[in-house]
Amino acid sequence: MTTKKEIVMSGIRPTGFLHLGNYFGAIQNYVRMQDDYDCYFMVADLHSLTTHPDTKALKANVHRVLAENIACGLDPEKVALYCQSHIHETGELYLYLNMLAYKGELEKTATFKEKVRMHPENINAGLLTYPVLQTADILLHRAKYVPVGKDQEQHLEMARNFANRFNHRYGFVFPEPQAFNFNNELIKVPGLDGGGKMSKSENQMATLYLADDDETITKKVMKAKTDSGPVEKNTPKPDYIGNIFLLMKLVSDETVINKYEAEYNACTIRYGEMKKQLAVDMIKFISPIREKVNTILADEKYLENIMQLGAGKARKSAVATMQVAREAMRLNYTETPF
Numbered sequence: 001m002t003t004k005k006e007i008v009m010s011g012i013r014p015t016g017f018l019h020l021g022n023y024f025g026a027i028q029n030y031v032r033m034q035d036d037y038d039c040y041f042m043v044a045d046l047h048s049l050t051t052h053p054d055t056k057a058l059k060a061n062v063h064r065v066l067a068e069n070i071a072c073g074l075d076p077e078k079v080a081l082y083c084q085s086h087i088h089e090t091g092e093l094y095l096y097l098n099m100l101a102y103k104g105e106l107e108k109t110a111t112f113k114e115k116v117r118m119h120p121e122n123i124n125a126g127l128l129t130y131p132v133l134q135t136a137d138i139l140l141h142r143a144k145y146v147p148v149g150k151d152q153e154q155h156l157e158m159a160r161n162f163a164n165r166f167n168h169r170y171g172f173v174f175p176e177p178q179a180f181n182f183n184n185e186l187i188k189v190p191g192l193d194g195g196g197k198m199s200k201s202e203n204q205m206a207t208l209y210l211a212d213d214d215e216t217i218t219k220k221v222m223k224a225k226t227d228s229g230p231v232e233k234n235t236p237k238p239d240y241i242g243n244i245f246l247l248m249k250l251v252s253d254e255t256v257i258n259k260y261e262a263e264y265n266a267c268t269i270r271y272g273e274m275k276k277q278l279a280v281d282m283i284k285f286i287s288p289i290r291e292k293v294n295t296i297l298a299d300e301k302y303l304e305n306i307m308q309l310g311a312g313k314a315r316k317s318a319v320a321t322m323q324v325a326r327e328a329m330r331l332n333y334t335e336t337p338f
Ligand code: ADP
Pocket: 011, 012, 013, 014, 015, 020, 021, 022, 023, 024, 025, 026, 147, 148, 149, 150, 151, 152, 187, 188, 189, 190, 197, 198, 199, 200, 201
């Protein structure tokens, strides 16, 4: 007897080039989960419309996210790698869940408040209900695990609330989804400017993109904020220095990290040298991915086939879930569905 694999779902918006935060918060976990779980990974093109209503570059951006996922090691034969807008059932579940989501809780969401602050000219209802759409994406596959970065913790809590409300009102349909990272802790990859996080659309000089060329990587790393170094042994690191160590832990060998930790504690550290080493290790990490992305992007037909394959798998799961959800909601007035 084959045991059923646990279900995993996650997505990334096609709003620009992917960066180290997307890699370590999300994609690295996708790749590690693809053999042992039943995985649904999507390009969240509908989510991108909440902040990026101009769709001229959308197709190219969707292709890029697909290519970047594959270049990082995701196998479209093993997982369902698909486009959100190809699964029409998403809109239906989003509608039902919207009746279970309250204006007050949506307005309190940290990401909503942040976006209102940054784009006061475009506070649309889609932005307000962003966590509901995200919940629909997850519940559509009745997923248990959602590999995401730390910035998504609150959204996952909301997804659990919406799932529980549905189950409570209509009977059990949806398992509670949980945020997931292999290291047990969700990660936030910090920006190189000492504050904030790496991000697709904001603070570009502080973000390392998987598409950055070697020279750009070096330039960005060398500009990272430092100071003249600690003057007392074993002093706690200021945030911006801690961030550089964190980035080093992501891409450098342990011996390298230990060397700089020891130098920091002995007050002999030279940040210029440390950043040069970090730049070398970053280039070693990023450049093979960048080259693979370019090869994949050149083959539009391949990307088209990948999207079709993924949509087929995702739709099968979505259709099955919606049948159960509609029945639970008593929306099945006819014998044969039409
Ligand atoms: P962005 O915020 O760059 O536009 P998305 O909202 O599309 O990225 O998020 C895609 C995935 O990448 C999510 O799982 C998110 O948690 C993760 N992620 C984004 N930025 C970071 C970061 N700086 N550190 C860790 N994970 C991140």
